[in-house]
Amino acid sequence: MATNNGVIKVYRNSSNKLKFKEYNLGAQRKDFNINTIIEVLPGIMGVGSKYDGYLYFNTNLEKFTRPKEIKIPYDLDVRDLKVDNDKNLWIATTSGLFVLNKENKLISKKENNIDNSSTIKSFIRKIYKSKNGFIWLGTQNGGVMTWDKSYQNFLHFKNQNLLNNITNSIVADKKGTIYFATEGGVVNVLNKKGEVSEVFRITNSNKAINYPIKSLYVYNDKFLFIGTLNRGIIAYNLSEKSTKELFFSRIERVIRKHTNI
Numbered sequence: 001m002a003t004n005n006g007v008i009k010v011y012r013n014s015s016n017k018l019k020f021k022e023y024n025l026g027a028q029r030k031d032f033n034i035n036t037i038i039e040v041l042p043g044i045m046g047v048g049s050k051y052d053g054y055l056y057f058n059t060n061l062e063k064f065t066r067p068k069e070i071k072i073p074y075d076l077d078v079r080d081l082k083v084d085n086d087k088n089l090w091i092a093t094t095s096g097l098f099v100l101n102k103e104n105k106l107i108s109k110k111e112n113n114i115d116n117s118s119t120i121k122s123f124i125r126k127i128y129k130s131k132n133g134f135i136w137l138g139t140q141n142g143g144v145m146t147w148d149k150s151y152q153n154f155l156h157f158k159n160q161n162l163l164n165n166i167t168n169s170i171v172a173d174k175k176g177t178i179y180f181a182t183e184g185g186v187v188n189v190l191n192k193k194g195e196v197s198e199v200f201r202i203t204n205s206n207k208a209i210n211y212p213i214k215s216l217y218v219y220n221d222k223f224l225f226i227g228t229l230n231r232g233i234i235a236y237n238l239s240e241k242s243t244k245e246l247f248f249s250r251i252e253r254v255i256r257k258h259t260n261i
Contacts, residue, residue: 002034007047007057023062025052038081040089048078054091070104082127084135092124092137120145120154128170136178138167143196144180159188159196171216171224173238179224181213187226187236200236200243202228 001008006024013019024032033050037057040046045057047064053076056065066074072091080092088107091098097120099107123140130136135147143158143165158165166183173179178190179199187200202211215227218238226234235244 002037002047004033005030006032007034007037007045023057023064025064035078036080038083040081040083046081046089048081048091050077051075054078054081067104070100071106072098072100079125080127082129082135084129085133090127090135092127094123094140096121097124097137125166125168126170128172130172130176130178132176136170138170138180140166143167144170144190157190157196159186159198168212168214169216169227171218173218173221175221179216179218181216181226183212185211185213185228187213187216187224200224200226202231202234 001010003022006022009021009023011019011021031051034047035050036048038046040056043059045059047055047057049055052066053074054067054070054072056067057063058065073095076091076098077094078091079094082090082092084090087102089100091100101107120137122142124137125140126136126138128136128138133149137145137147137154139145143156144167145154145156147153148155167180168183169181171179180188180190180196182188185202186198188196189199190196202213211231212229213226214229217225217227219225222238224236224238226236228234232245237243
């Protein structure tokens with residue numbers, strides 16, 4: 001798990017009890033803020049940190065190292081990591097997008113090859129890989145972008161009706177519908193026309209209150225669980241278009257009601 005003070009491993013001991021072990025850079029560092037962590041090689045975790053850039057964590061040696069063969073700045077604020085279907089590593093940072101191939105060489109992905117624009121240098125907050133292998137990028141203030149592999153170009157989607165297009169989370173249901181969570185308290189959806197429209201907004205007495213939405217999760221294509229800042233978790237029924245604010249005990253009851261467990 002990624003935390004504000006390093007990485008935590010959750011495991012079961014010989015007595016089958018859950019145990020936790022924390023890994024960081026030592027007592028001299030109190031700001032080892034980890035944003036994301038994924039497995040990039042057998043026994044090697046890719047770690048995206050706020051102040052120390054992109055690192056490796058060797059699960060056998062239980063040690064952090066800096067991959068010297070990767071030619072990217074050391075002080076990047078890495079917000080998300082994702083491996084695509086071609087085994088390329090996508091690195092989202094506050095300074096733009098970096099993509100590494102299997103040989104850890106930088107791949108240049110221009111924002112628009114038609115007008116020969118530069119590589120993406122805007123703040124990338126989130127990377128999502130859909131089931132068909134498409135890569136989606138959630139940006140700081142420009143909505144979302146997706147990589148069109150066939151045209152080697154990015155397509156840009158933005159809800160023009162929103163003042164806030166800061167995208168924190170991207171998920172999809174089994175039908176391929178893409179949902180985007182924003183810092184402005186709105187969940188957008190990409191419709192079949194390629195248009196981004198509003199599907200849900202946090203309101204109070206019919207007035208928008210703009211609680212940031214930090215995370216989304218689609219459950220059984222029936223519920224869209226919405227993780228908010230200061231409003232807990234909201235369950236949005238996708239078919240009935242109704243909402244319910246949930247505490248953890250109520251979430252468990254809702255899930256059990258719609259499963260066989």
